[in-house]
Amino acid sequence: MLNLSLQQQGLALRARKISSVELTQLYLDRISTHNPVLNAYVTVDAAKSLAQAQAADVRLAVGAADPLTGIPIAQKDIFCAQGWRTTCGSKMLDNFISPYDAHVISLFNGAGAVNLGKTNMDEFAMGSSNETSYFGPVRNPWDIKAVPGGSSGGAASAVAARLCAAATGTDTGGSIRQPAALCGITGIKPTYGTVSRYGMIAFASSLDQAGPMARSAQDCALMLNVMTGHDARDSTSLQRDKEDYARDLHRPLKGLRIGLPKEFFAEGLSQDVAACVQAAVAEYQKLGATVVDISLPNAKLAVPVYYVLAPAEASSNLSRFDGVRYGYRAPDYTDLTDMYEKTRAQGFGEEVKRRIMIGTYVLSHGYYDAYYLQAQKIRRLIAQDFVEAFKQCDVIMGPTSPSTAFNLGEKGDDPVQMYLSDIYTIAVNLAGLPGMSIPCGTGANGLPVGLQIIGDYFKEAQMLGVAHQYQLATDWHSRAPQGL
Amino acid sequence: MITYWPYYNKVFAMSLTTQDVQKIARLARLAMNQAEIEAARAQLSGIFELIAEMQAVDTRGIAPMSHAQELSQQLREDVVTEANQREAFQAIAPQVEGGLYLVPQVIE
Numbered sequence: 001m002l003n004l005s006l007q008q009q010g011l012a013l014r015a016r017k018i019s020s021v022e023l024t025q026l027y028l029d030r031i032s033t034h035n036p037v038l039n040a041y042v043t044v045d046a047a048k049s050l051a052q053a054q055a056a057d058v059r060l061a062v063g064a065a066d067p068l069t070g071i072p073i074a075q076k077d078i079f080c081a082q083g084w085r086t087t088c089g090s091k092m093l094d095n096f097i098s099p100y101d102a103h104v105i106s107l108f109n110g111a112g113a114v115n116l117g118k119t120n121m122d123e124f125a126m127g128s129s130n131e132t133s134y135f136g137p138v139r140n141p142w143d144i145k146a147v148p149g150g151s152s153g154g155a156a157s158a159v160a161a162r163l164c165a166a167a168t169g170t171d172t173g174g175s176i177r178q179p180a181a182l183c184g185i186t187g188i189k190p191t192y193g194t195v196s197r198y199g200m201i202a203f204a205s206s207l208d209q210a211g212p213m214a215r216s217a218q219d220c221a222l223m224l225n226v227m228t229g230h231d232a233r234d235s236t237s238l239q240r241d242k243e244d245y246a247r248d249l250h251r252p253l254k255g256l257r258i259g260l261p262k263e264f265f266a267e268g269l270s271q272d273v274a275a276c277v278q279a280a281v282a283e284y285q286k287l288g289a290t291v292v293d294i295s296l297p298n299a300k301l302a303v304p305v306y307y308v309l310a311p312a313e314a315s316s317n318l319s320r321f322d323g324v325r326y327g328y329r330a331p332d333y334t335d336l337t338d339m340y341e342k343t344r345a346q347g348f349g350e351e352v353k354r355r356i357m358i359g360t361y362v363l364s365h366g367y368y369d370a371y372y373l374q375a376q377k378i379r380r381l382i383a384q385d386f387v388e389a390f391k392q393c394d395v396i397m398g399p400t401s402p403s404t405a406f407n408l409g410e411k412g413d414d415p416v417q418m419y420l421s422d423i424y425t426i427a428v429n430l431a432g433l434p435g436m437s438i439p440c441g442t443g444a445n446g447l448p449v450g451l452q453i454i455g456d457y458f459k460e461a462q463m464l465g466v467a468h469q470y471q472l473a474t475d476w477h478s479r480a481p482q483g484l
Numbered sequence: 485m486i487t488y489w490p491y492y493n494k495v496f497a498m499s500l501t502t503q504d505v506q507k508i509a510r511l512a513r514l515a516m517n518q519a520e521i522e523a524a525r526a527q528l529s530g531i532f533e534l535i536a537e538m539q540a541v542d543t544r545g546i547a548p549m550s551h552a553q554e555l556s557q558q559l560r561e562d563v564v565t566e567a568n569q570r571e572a573f574q575a576i577a578p579q580v581e582g583g584l585y586l587v588p589q590v591i592e
Contacts, residue, residue: 096576097576099573099576100569192552192553206551232560235557235558236551236553238553238555298541301538303534304535304536304538305538307531307534307535315512324577324587325585326578327578328578329578333588334588335588335589337513338588339587341515344512344513345515348514353512353514353524354527354528356514357505357512357524358528358532360508360511360512361528371535374539374543376548376549376550377543377547377548377549378541378543379548380547380548380549381543381546383549383552413527414530415527415530416531416533430552431552432551432552432553433552
């Protein structure tokens with residue numbers, strides 16, 4: 001049952017071969033067994049999940065089920081869910097019980113999916129290893145000494161370890177794709193504006209985008225069908241016709257033009273990762289695709305540009321955490337300013353404070369033009385590179401991450417080293433394009449390698465088809481960690 | 485060939501001083517002791533070295549890109565759409581009294 005696709009689980013539920021309560025309990029039992037080691041979930045509330053499962057069973061019994069009705073989904077703890085503790089991985093929100101639902105949560109509720117719990121994450125989604133969470137690091141089920149990636153590391157670990165049927169994630173600079181790669185699962189960040197950000201705790205609003213993390217491209221398509229759609233409560237939510245993201249899954253690859261950016265295969269990429277990505281491209285050629293050499297000359301600037309723009313937006317977004325209306329407040333203070341300063345110093349972790357400070361500095365008087373405006377101009381150059389590239393190819397492929405999962409503590413106290421682990425994913429967020437990661441092999445240490453697929457704006461269905469055809473021909477996506 | 489824009493070069497060449505970090509911490513409303521300021525200074529300087537790679541790019545004539553989609557601001561009717569949930573919201577506040585959020589006295 002645990003290795004069945006979402007579609008197969010849905011069929012089993014609708015055929016009454018298993019009830020949603022039984023399926024939910026199966027996952028809850030696995031969480032009890034494995035979460036003490038993996039730490040993938042921050043909050044599990046069996047009573048709430050089982051109540052939703054019971055309601056789903058009623059819906060299934062009367063034949064009013066949607067494709068995901070009764071299926072247990074793990075929600076990243078960045079999504080506000082009414083009555084659920086919603087922490088965003090921070091001490092600041094340790095005691096925060098959300099009074100409302102994020103749009104994504106209400107869509108899953110409407111579809112009859114079961115909220116299986118809230119997954120661990122880097123604090124305020126700032127990190128690439130899940131080590132910045134106030135609730136402790138998540139472990140990679142392929143090797144518990146290794147990180148799962150971040151910031152959606154709890155989601156990736158939970159999907160890989162079969163502690164949920166599928167999960168939600170968010171991606172500001174690679175936070176769906178990099179952990180998907182490091183944990184050997186499939187994840188897609190859709191075009192910016194496709195999934196509503198309402199109730200999704202903001203990090204960098206011009207880059208944040210939610211998406212699914214699951215065991216296959218086909219599962220991701222079913223998840224996206226639920227998650228997307230216009231929402232008037234998010235001013236950047238796009239008004240587009242509802243689409244079926246599974247419509248191109250069976251389209252043959254003959255004639256597909258794959259662009260390989262030379263900058264993604266340059267210095268800094270591990271040999272074992274390069275070998276797996278090249279083998280995957282060769283497999284695509286066998287399936288009828290052709291390869292085009294392309295160039296993204298400004299892609300190398302994505303990391304510096306991102307570390308101006310994202311902290312700038314974060315410093316503004318996180319100014320709301322002041323100890324007045326919700327969340328943590330310091331116990332002792334002398335006056336209002338002292339209360340703000342102590343609340344924020346005690347409530348935020350080191351990485352979050354670091355990024356608030358970078359953002360505050362680059363937006364401050366005298367530096368705005370040199371940093372913020374310059375970064376926004378280079379952002380346009382980076383986006384234009386993609387526009388040029390997509391004149392020559394249908395999808396772009398390359399590595400998701402420069403290496404397989406590294407060990408906990410390995411990147412130590414050097415934030416710059418950590419930032420560089422998102423070197424291939426960040427440009428996609430800056431351009432607002434859809435990007436995904438699928439498993440395509442194992443590296444020298446036996447850990448999973450991810451193939452990144454970047455599509456043109458709104459080409460998610462095509463990308464999912466491209467991924468699905470590979471997953472029909474190979475079995476990397478269906479491999480599971482041993483010992484679980 | 486790399487084109488340097490002299491003005492940016494000058495701004496980027498500056499390294500952060502202890503006073504800079506103190507000022508940033510104050511603007512960001514983050515209490516920091518002397519040791520934390522020193523540690524932050526070292527780490528922020530490393531990050532700004534990374535950011536300084538931007539200086540080599542000639543961006544004259546390039547329009548800043550603030551968003552992935554070029555959209556005009558969406559507008560809606562000026563009507564109340566949210567229900568009043570004062571009690572639900574105040575139930576999770578650190579300190580409330582008589583329906584008001586309590587903070588330390590601001591005006592003497």
